Amino acid sequence: MLDPFRHLLERDLVIPPAEGPDKTQPLPDAIARFIRPGQTLHLCTTHNRPGAVVLELIRQFRGKNPGFTLSSLGVVGTAVALVHAGLCRKISTTFAGDSYPTPGPNPVIQRAWLQGSLQIENWTILTFPLRLLAGAMGIPYIPTRSLIGSSMAEENKEWFSTAQDPHTGETIGLLRAFRPDWALVHGAAADPAGNVLLPPPYGDEVYGAWAAREGVIATVDRIVSTEFVRRYSHICRVPAFLVQAVCEVPFGAHPGGVSNRGCPEFEAYADDYDFVQEVRQASRSPEAMDAWIKKYVDDCPAWEDYLEKLGRDRIWALKGKADGDSWRSELLELSPDISDQPDSSPVEMMVVAGGRKLAARIREQNYRTILAGVGASNLSAWLAYYELRSEHFDCELMAELGFFGYAPRPADPFIFNYRNLPTCKMLTGIPTIMGVFMGGANNSCIGSIGAAQVDRHGNVNSTLIPGKFFITGSGGANDICSAAQEVMVTALQDKNRFLPKVSYISSPGRRVRTVVSDLGIYEKQGEELVLTTYFPRPELKGEEAHLRFIRENTGWDLKIAPQVQVEPPPSRDELKLLRLFDPRRQFLGKR
Incomplete structure (x- = not known):
């Protein structure tokens, strides 16, 4: 029956294993061929970052004053070396600083900003990709x-x-709408034509790649066939027609990692925390940063030299840490240093009280999701989640980069750690988490954020003190304070942090209902925060001494509730769970 059509079936309708032009080339060649001074370069941030590209840009442009504008969701880790090396006249970002182990100002960013050699354009985690989406869609x-x-x-x-x-x-x-000149992407794999496979979560999505005027330079861990791409078409996020160069760079997201969610044939590897800490340490002085660049850029003219410097054992260890159960061995190793003593530190008291307050508000208002930032606010959310789960109360944890419905694992308090990925019920990106589930039409979300400074009205500053100090940036806090049903802020307290009025509003306080510090709990009454609960301290005797101490550490004339409460100390189980989450005490600090 089909004989008249057989030549078409066997010749024209066969799907070939490879399709499209071959765009593969060495990364140094791609950078030299396409990147020019004055351009705007976008570093795509899914759950992986183009680490090898950062070092190659330094190798080719240091000392040439290229005046790049760098667009990146976060200027963190090795990206700060682009600023130190003088490649950037401007950065457009949501967070510029150190992200691990605790968020904080980075000296490289601080020096360049104070000297006036670096402009910083501050955005939020949601508005950053939305601008790129508008650019990609061609709408104004x-x-x-x-x-x-x-x-x-x-x-x-x-x-x-x-x-x-x-x-x-x-x-x-x-x-x-915003359109960069070039998008720089690192994926798990691509075919030679440039169809790029990106495992979730998707962070700021690939809108920058879709919007880029000149196109995409993609680095990948593996070059695969088009047939392979079709097998994993559900994670093909960048189509070949947008890509100008495909560069095979194994381990090319380092010091970041690459997951293999949705593509088990890939070998995942986790973030290299030790390396990130090395960059953070080097940032403290120009001389140390120069030495770091010499070690990892000048002394490693080829990517193979860089991998050799990292060493096989380190690479294998990072692959092992990407396994969802690797926390078990790590926790066993750390267990001798985890205290089970019943006495708590002020920070532990703050985190536990924050968790209790979150759980109480979720029960009262029947909230269905929690979105937490990094640090103590996140640990409070984790405690609240497990408290509610023990009561069979259904409330899902979310994290900005695209984690939905995750159950935090012990051993590592960093919210985006790889052990949390396998526990997620959904892996998506920032626009879905922040724009829909946190702030959309069916929003039933309570937010938990940290703050460098907070004022009597609940306004938060996490960005800068004008003319004096650059902190880090809003991250997602502004988005949460603009759209969640209500917000709880967690912050250490003294007169420099609790101010009558913040000098820079990163996040307006209109949805902030509660502030929890290491001294007590403050709740909105009208437009002002009022102390409703204080935390007992052994060195202070009686209510009057506690309230006097709290007033001395508040920058405004503090109002105190008529029936101020005393928070009960943490239970042993609350402390044990908290210490399992942060066994190195990265957020909890020294006892």
Whole structure:
């Protein structure tokens, strides 16, 4: 029956194992061929980053004053070396600083910002990809709830404005579309034509790759056939027609990692925390940073030299740490140093009280999701989650980069650690987590964030002290404070942190209902925070002494509830669970 059509079936309709032009080339050649001074370069941040590209840019452009504008969700880890090496005149980001083990200012960023050699354009974790999405879609603007009422709205008037919704009269934000010149992506694999496989979670998505004016330079751990790409088409996120160069660079996300969720044939590897800490240490002085660049850039002219310097044992260990159960052996190794003593530190008291308060508000308001930032606020959310789970109360944990419904594992308090990935019920990206599940039409979310400074109205500063100090940036805090049902802030307390009025508003306080410090709990009454609970300290005797101490560490004339409460100390089980999450006491600090 089909004989008249057989030549078409066997010749024209056969799917070949390889398709498209061969765009493979060495990474140094791709950078030399395509990247030019003055361009805007976007580092795509899914759960992996283009680590090898960062070092190659330094190798080729250091000392040439290329004046790049760097677009990156976070300027962290080795990316700060781009600033130290003088490659960037401007960075557009949501967070510029150290992210591990604790978030904080980075001296390289601080020096360049204070000297005036670096401009920093501050955005939020949600508005950052939305601008790129508008660029990719070819539309001039995209609406947002974020930024309104913040200092970023004032700083970014060229790119952000407000308007009245013609149907409801509501004030909405409008983000101008943004298109970088080049997008630099690291994927798990690609075929020679440039169809790039990216395992989830997806972070800021690949909108930067879709929007880039000149195209994409993709580094990948493996070159595979088009047939292989078709087998994993569900994680092919960058199509070949957008890609100008494909560069095989095994382990090319280092010091970041690459997951293998959705593609078990790939070999995953985890973030190299020790390496990130080495960069952080080197950042403290220009001389140390120069030495670090010499060690990993100048002395490693080829990527193979870099891998040899890392060593086989280190690479194998990072592959092992990407396994979902690797926390067990790590926890066993750390167990001799985990205290089971019943006395708690002020930070432990703060975290436990924060967890209790979160759980109470979730029960009272029937919230269904929790979105937490990095640090103590995150540990409080983890404690609340397990407390609620023990009561069979259904509430899901979310993390900004695309984790939904995860159950945090012990041994590592870093929210995005690889052991949490296999526990997720969904892996997605920032626009879905922040734009829909946290702030969308069916939002039933309570946010838990940290703060460098907070004022009497709940406004938060995590970005900068004008003319004096660059902190880190908003991250996702502004988005949470702009759209979650309510927000709890966790912050250490003294007069420099608890202010009458913050000098820079990263996150407006209109949705902040509770602030938990290492001294007590503050709740909104009207427009002002009022002390409702204090934490007992053994060195202070009686209520009057505690309240006097708290007033001395508050920058405004503090109001105290008529029936101020005393928080019960943490139970042994609360402390044990908390210490299992942070056995190295990275967030908990010394006892």
